[in-house]
Amino acid sequence: MVRWVGRKQHGPIGVDLGSRCVKLVQLSADRSKLIASARWDLPAGSSSDGSDEDDPEQLSDELAKAIRAARESRDFRGRDAVLCLGSRELFVQNVRVTPSTETSLESIVHQEAASRLPFPVTEAEIRFLQAADVREGDLTRREVILLACHRPVLLQTLATIEKAGLRPVAVDVEPSALLRCYAAQFRRDDDRQQRSMFVHVGARNTAVVIAHGADPLFVKYIDVGGSHLDWAVARHLKIDVSDAASLRRNNGDRRVDQQDPEVVRSVATAVRGVVDRLAQELSMCVRYHSVTFRGQPLVRLVLGGGEASEMLQDALQKRLDLPCDLGDPLRLYGETAPSGQRGQWDVAAGLALREVN
Numbered sequence: 174m175v176r177w178v179g180r181k182q183h184g185p186i187g188v189d190l191g192s193r194c195v196k197l198v199q200l201s202a203d204r205s206k207l208i209a210s211a212r213w214d215l216p217a218g219s220s221s222d223g224s225d226e227d228d229p230e231q232l233s234d235e236l237a238k239a240i241r242a243a244r245e246s247r248d249f250r251g252r253d254a255v256l257c258l259g260s261r262e263l264f265v266q267n268v269r270v271t272p273s274t275e276t277s278l279e280s281i282v283h284q285e286a287a288s289r290l291p292f293p294v295t296e297a298e299i300r301f302l303q304a305a306d307v308r309e310g311d312l313t314r315r316e317v318i319l320l321a322c323h324r325p326v327l328l329q330t331l332a333t334i335e336k337a338g339l340r341p342v343a344v345d346v347e348p349s350a351l352l353r354c355y356a357a358q359f360r361r362d363d364d365r366q367q368r369s370m371f372v373h374v375g376a377r378n379t380a381v382v383i384a385h386g387a388d389p390l391f392v393k394y395i396d397v398g399g400s401h402l403d404w405a406v407a408r409h410l411k412i413d414v415s416d417a418a419s420l421r422r423n424n425g426d427r428r429v430d431q432q433d434p435e436v437v438r439s440v441a442t443a444v445r446g447v448v449d450r451l452a453q454e455l456s457m458c459v460r461y462h463s464v465t466f467r468g469q470p471l472v473r474l475v476l477g478g479g480e481a482s483e484m485l486q487d488a489l490q491k492r493l494d495l496p497c498d499l500g501d502p503l504r505l506y507g508e509t510a511p512s513g514q515r516g517q518w519d520v521a522a523g524l525a526l527r528e529v530n
Contacts, residue, residue, distance in 0.1 A: 183208055185253040185342055187350075187524025188240060188334060191215075191479070192261070193376045193399075195239045198521035199249050200506070204357075207506035208250060210518060213243035217415070233333045240337035254339035255524040256330060259347040260378050260394045264290055264321040267391055269307065269314040278303075282317055292323045300346070304390045307465050316465065318392050320346050342529045347373070348382045348392045350523030354502050355475055356387035357526060367472045368462070370495075372455065373519060374480035376400055379451060383462050383471070390466050393458060397451040399480040402444045409443030441484065448485065452492035459493065475500050481516030 181202050189196040194215055199208040215235055266289060270281045282301045287294040304316040327344070334341045355371050365386035373380040376399040383391040399418075406417035421440055459471060474493065476486050477500030490497035501515045502522035 181251070183250045184525055185255045185527070185529055186244070186249055186251070186339065187521040187527070188254050188256050188339070189350075189521040189524065190236055190240075190257065190259070190330070190333075191376060193479070195236060195243055196518060196521040197240070197243050197247075197249065198503075198518060198525040200522075200525045204526055205506075207503060207508055209247040210503065210508065210521070211243040211247040211249075212517070213239045213246070215239055229329055233329060233336065236333050237336040240334070240339065244337070244339075252338065252340045253342045253529070254334055255343045255345055255527045255529065256334050256341055257345050257347055257350055257520060257524055258322055258327070258330065259520075260380065262322050262326050262330060263346060264292075264319070265348070265392050265394060266319045267304070267316060267393075268319050269309065269316050271312070272315050278315070278317075282319060286319055286321055289319070290321055296324050298322045298324055298327055302349075302389050302392075304388075305385075305466055316390070318348075318389055320348075320392075343527055345524055345527055347380055347520055348389065350520045350527070351380060351382050351477070352384055352387060352389055352523070353526050354519045354523035355477075355500065356384075357505060357522075358500065358502060359475070368466075368469050370455070370458065370462075370471050370474045371500075372474060372476050372489075373478035373516075374398060374451075374476065374485065375478045376480070379454075379478070381455065381458050383458065383466075385466075385469070391458065391462055395451065395454045397447060397454065401447045402480065405447050406440055406443040410439060437484075448488050449492070452489055455489065456493060459495070471495060473498055477502070477516035477519035479514075479517040 184200045184202055184204060187198045194212050196212045198210045200206065201208060268285055270285055272278060273281065283299055286299050290297055299321045301320060302318040304318055306313050307316050331341050351371050351373055368383065368385050371382045378398045379395040381393045381395060382389060402421060403414050403418040406421055407414045410417065420436065462471060474489060474495050474497045476489065476497055481499055486497050486499055499516060500519050502518045
């Protein structure tokens with residue numbers, strides 16, 4: 174009997190390592206169908222917040238156990254995985270360089286990185302994304318997005334994935350995964366010609382990506398996230414932070430008509446200062462874009478991440494005077510989730526969309 178060996182019917186597993194949970198997404202080989210998605214929370218009190226006191230081995234063990242548990246909870250196929258480097262691992266900065274006919278752009282960027290990185294350039298993995306040419310006085314300079322990782326950190330992340338029983342086939346960065354995810358969601362011809370700001374609000378911080386269609390222009394991490402909202406609620410209501418986090422999530426995950434109005438008002442009052450700070454930081458990003466990349470305004474803000482919610486959507490839309498959509502990465506594949514949970518899949522979905530050899 175002849176056994177025909179065909180192509181794989183599945184893509185790699187996108188592995189998003191968060192500070193509170195891990196999320197896995199796998200698509201079909203042609204990226205048209207969802208095979209499986211899973212979220213697994215890290216243990217309460219996990220030292221996964223990226224602080225200096227973290228024990229790297231303990232964190233690696235916790236993440237590996239969570240990945241393994243999430244994978245076994247659904248019908249994932251194969252062992253190939255695309256992993257992600259996020260704010261914990263990445264140094265990210267928009268920089269301007271002067272292109273030269275005598276020196277490659279890669280060499281120029283590496284020279285620029287040497288004076289900026291918080292670790293030795295000889296121990297760095299450095300990549301960059303070209304944004305656009307910008308005018309600076311009488312000069313035309315190239316704006317690039319510098320992305321660098323300390324090599325020991327990268328090796329530790331790879332070891333965590335392998336410890337979980339997966340085989341790393343590609344290493345991606347969070348901003349690229351976000352852009353890939355939302356380029357698939359906003360894929361009309363008009364969308365490809367427009368400029369958008371993608372905002373991923375996570376537990377520790379917020380990732381901001383401004384893009385022209387699928388081409389990145391600007392990337393920044395803002396030190397505002399779900400943990401800041403939890404602390405604000407805890408202070409306002411005089412309760413433990415863990416109780417504040419449960420209160421926000423349990424009420425926020427319900428449909429609007431099932432939410433307790435009193436809780437909604439109390440939480441909104443408590444987090445107003447944090448939301449204002451986030452809106453101010455995002456406003457500065459919008460201003461940077463309008464001054465640096467002239468010619469086209471931003472047409473929308475797309476809000477994703479585990480902290481995306483209708484409350485935050487409304488607040489940012491009013492404060493920034495910019496149309497704001499909630500990201501819904503799995504809707505393309507026929508999956509639905511409560512509004513407070515849809516945006517959390519954006520990074521994992523973007524990783525699952527990554528083409529690998």
